[in-house]
Amino acid sequence: MCWRQEKKIAVLGCGTVGIATSRLLQESGCEVTIYTKDVPPNVTSNLATGTWSPASRVCDKKIARPEFKDTWEQATRFSFRRFQFLLGMNDIACWAEEYGVFKQAPVYTPGAGGEDFEIDGLLPERVRLEKKEHPFKADHVTRRTNIMFNIPTYLRHQLQDFTMFGGKVKIQEIKKVEDIDALPEKVVVNCMGLGAKPVFNDEELTPISGQLSCLIPQGDVNYKLYTQGANFIARKDGIYIGSNGIVGNWDTTPSREQTEKTVGILMKLMEEMRG
Ligand SMILES: Cc1cc2nc3c(=O)[nH]c(=O)nc-3n(C[C@H](O)[C@H](O)[C@H](O)COP(=O)(O)OP(=O)(O)OC[C@H]3O[C@@H](n4cnc5c(N)ncnc54)[C@H](O)[C@@H]3O)c2cc1C
Secondary structure: OOHHHOOEEEEEOOOHHHHHHHHHHHHOOOEEEEEEOOOOOOOHHHHOOOEOOOOEOOOOOOOOOOOHHHHHHHHHHHHHHHHHOOEOOOOOEEEEEEEEEEOOOOOOOOOOOOEOOOOOOOOOOOEEOOHHHOOOOOOEEEEEEEEEEOHHHHHHHHHHHHHHOOOEEEEOOOOOHHHHHOOOOOEEEEOOHHHHHHHHOOOOOOOEEOOOEEEOOOOOOOOEEEEOOEEEEEEOOEEEEEOOOEEOOOOOOOOHHHHHHHHHHHHHHHHOOOO
16 A cells, blocks of 8 residues: 555654655644654754754765755745745745855855755845945955744744644654654654654764854844854854764753854954944
């Protein structure tokens, strides 16, 4: 039997991927139960910065199958369209200016957070600003408008829609493949993120850790900025400062040194701004 004929579906995991998958399944007429160890805010998705960045680390170009680009492009266009419907709705998502501020043109490393895959025509073009058009002490400044998500509001909205359409959430940890076999649903979608690694003994699944530090929101700081070694995004719930991405790191212990480093870089940049 084709899985599409099966109407009762189990989704494993209640992060952003699990909830979005469940909503789409509901829209196609399925009854969905989410089985999950944790729910927001205790999921990795609650710690994302909140930038719409569909190309970021999505797949290493060297190992992508030829059909991957098409699949990714279709998914990206679909998600972009869907996110348009959230704009203007209680600050779940909004357009925000995004500045890149560098002493010289940055060199992106493909596969390490650089954009291996790109689509023209969705977002406004990134434009290079003339010196008189920006206040930064830097020679290479760009600006682009991008979609930004207020993460707590977004996850709450998605979860509320899921339950409003009859979805159920059951707190249950999947420890081994047999636990999945024991579920009443015949079709199961894995959205456990990094939690899938031990369940499936997946040798390839690799974490990339990142640390965010949060400042109290400031009324006139309503944009995103990235520079060498640091970035920040101004959300409703705080100004989130980040930058690092350590491939293969499972340790989630916060590092004060990392926070001081990124805050220091941004403080210097702000102090050097022309008034
Ligand atoms: C600092 C930082 C900033 C980021 N910024 C961005 C950004 O701006 N834009 C962007 O697109 N992405 C960003 N990301 C990446 C993004 O956060 C992740 O790609 C995304 O959250 C993954 O979602 P997920 O639903 O797959 O996983 P998770 O949010 O980890 O959800 C996994 C779910 O599975 C459940 N689970 C796990 N194991 C089990 C188990 N054994 N049994 C039952 N349930 C289980 C968990 O409880 C959870 O509910 C960022 C990541 C970090 C760390």
